[in-house]
Amino acid sequence: MVSLTTVVIYMVFVAVTVLIIWRPFGINESIPTSIGALILISLGIVSLSDVYHIGTIVSGASITILSTIVMSIVMESIGIFRWAAVNLAIRAKGSGRALFWYINILCFLMTMFFNNDGSILITTPIIIQTLTILNLKTRQKIPYLISGALVATGASAPIGVSNLANLIALKTVGLDLNTYTAMMFVPAMIGIITISYLLFVYFKREIPVRIMVLHPKSIIDLVHNEPGTYHPLKVNPSEARSIDWGLFRICVFIVILIRCSFFLLTPLGIPTEWPAIVGAILLIAIRWKRKGMGPKDILLKTPWHILIFAFSIYVIIYGLHNSGLTQFIVGWIGETVAKNHFNAIFGMGILLTVMSNLCNNLPSVMIGSLSLQSMGLDTFTLHTAYLGNVIGADIGSLLLPMGTLASLIWMHILKRHNINLTWAKYIKVTILVVPIALFLSLLSLYVWTAWLFK
Numbered sequence: 001m002v003s004l005t006t007v008v009i010y011m012v013f014v015a016v017t018v019l020i021i022w023r024p025f026g027i028n029e030s031i032p033t034s035i036g037a038l039i040l041i042s043l044g045i046v047s048l049s050d051v052y053h054i055g056t057i058v059s060g061a062s063i064t065i066l067s068t069i070v071m072s073i074v075m076e077s078i079g080i081f082r083w084a085a086v087n088l089a090i091r092a093k094g095s096g097r098a099l100f101w102y103i104n105i106l107c108f109l110m111t112m113f114f115n116n117d118g119s120i121l122i123t124t125p126i127i128i129q130t131l132t133i134l135n136l137k138t139r140q141k142i143p144y145l146i147s148g149a150l151v152a153t154g155a156s157a158p159i160g161v162s163n164l165a166n167l168i169a170l171k172t173v174g175l176d177l178n179t180y181t182a183m184m185f186v187p188a189m190i191g192i193i194t195i196s197y198l199l200f201v202y203f204k205r206e207i208p209v210r211i212m213v214l215h216p217k218s219i220i221d222l223v224h225n226e227p228g229t230y231h232p233l234k235v236n237p238s239e240a241r242s243i244d245w246g247l248f249r250i251c252v253f254i255v256i257l258i259r260c261s262f263f264l265l266t267p268l269g270i271p272t273e274w275p276a277i278v279g280a281i282l283l284i285a286i287r288w289k290r291k292g293m294g295p296k297d298i299l300l301k302t303p304w305h306i307l308i309f310a311f312s313i314y315v316i317i318y319g320l321h322n323s324g325l326t327q328f329i330v331g332w333i334g335e336t337v338a339k340n341h342f343n344a345i346f347g348m349g350i351l352l353t354v355m356s357n358l359c360n361n362l363p364s365v366m367i368g369s370l371s372l373q374s375m376g377l378d379t380f381t382l383h384t385a386y387l388g389n390v391i392g393a394d395i396g397s398l399l400l401p402m403g404t405l406a407s408l409i410w411m412h413i414l415k416r417h418n419i420n421l422t423w424a425k426y427i428k429v430t431i432l433v434v435p436i437a438l439f440l441s442l443l444s445l446y447v448w449t450a451w452l453f454k
Contacts, residue, residue: 009045013320016313030309036316040315046319061167061272063276066306067280074287077297096209103127108152111151111155147203154188154195157391160390165393176266178267183445187442191437195437198436318370326367326374341450342446351392352388352396353393361397365389384449399431
């Protein structure tokens with residue numbers, strides 16, 4: 001017979017998941033998770049010792065992601081991302097197909113150097129604005145927007161520091177960042193390239209062969225010749241002519257240096273949050289000195305609620321763990337996963353794909369990681385099964401818009417810009433693309449790790 005405690009835990013989890021996906025009245029996702037966590041703590045379902053343990057697990061990952069977002073806000077404020085998007089349109093030289101690949105590259109790099117949610121938040125409006133200035137119809141914008149979103153979200157898989165769930169779970173399974181990257185980069189890249197190529201094939205007829213040829217001067221002229229009118233890229237002549245290239249180069253150098261330091265400092269036991277904090281402070285200070293812009297906009301724009309959200313969602317997951325969910329998963333699939341390397345990767349990859357699309361990938365990857373801890377696997381099988389977890393949570397989750405928070409944010413941005421993309425239209429594309437990319441990624445992970453550690 002199911003206990004009342006178990007019923008309460010599952011009711012809280014379902015309610016929180018629905019509210020995160022639905023977001024009635026635009027409520028922040030940290031509100032339902034915080035309420036759910038408080039209920040479980042107050043009822044003693046999650047003990048104070050559990051709370052302390054959870055804090056030690058999620059704090060470093062949350063601070064790393066938060067610091068990275070701060071860096072992206074600084075970069076956005078000095079116009080680097082807008083400059084990048086406009087220059088992609090210029091470099092396309094009137095080719096709609098070239099622009100498709102450039103946008104994919106931009107979204108990939110944004111996630112690799114920052115994180116998936118930040119990439120979606122920053123690049124989506126800029127891409128919409130760039131496509132608007134090129135006079136593309138809404139139907140013609142869809143291929144660029146869908147491909148950009150899927151690549152930006154999937155690009156959180158290759159290096160592990162571009163996704164909050166990945167960072168938290170790394171600590172859970174005892175996998176260091178460099179080993180993660182060595183094992184995961186190639187298989188994840190195969191999945192991302194597969195997504196891009198299949199989307200290009202799918203949308204080939206809808207991607208315009210020729211688009212407006214954009215020249216650097218044309219952006220200035222559009223505003224200069226029509227004073228007082230709204231320009232999609234919000235560029236004015238004085239701003240375009242007075243870009244602080246010195247600041248531009250310094251900021252890009254710092255971001256690259258900080259990203260590299262994550263991997264260089266890992267063998268020394270230095271957590272990722274420390275170089276991330278240093279990078280954020282450096283960018284804020286340099287911008288303040290060069291442009292006289294204080295940290296006020298950073299304080300206002302930074303999503304501080306990430307700290308609360310990460311902690312509270314993990315409390316809820318720990319409640320599910322305490323209720324026996326992870327033991328159920330262990331009993332159901334544990335023997336199969338432990339049997340061999342292939343089963344570990346495909347079993348957990350498919351399980352996480354299903355779970356992510358049903359209840360979002362953040363709680364799913366946490367549940368999957370906690371389950372793996374209880375399976376008694378050898379180190380190699382544990383790590384490869386976890387990487388299968390990540391592929392299912394980062395690539396398999398793209399099947400439905402509710403699979404990731406980044407996808408939900410993206411759908412909200414499109415709606416705000418009056419771009420009508422229904423779930424049915426989205427799934428019509430992803431059902432043909434995501435399963436193939438998922439299979440190739442998991443198969444590549446199996447072959448690559450078998451070769452790497454033979």
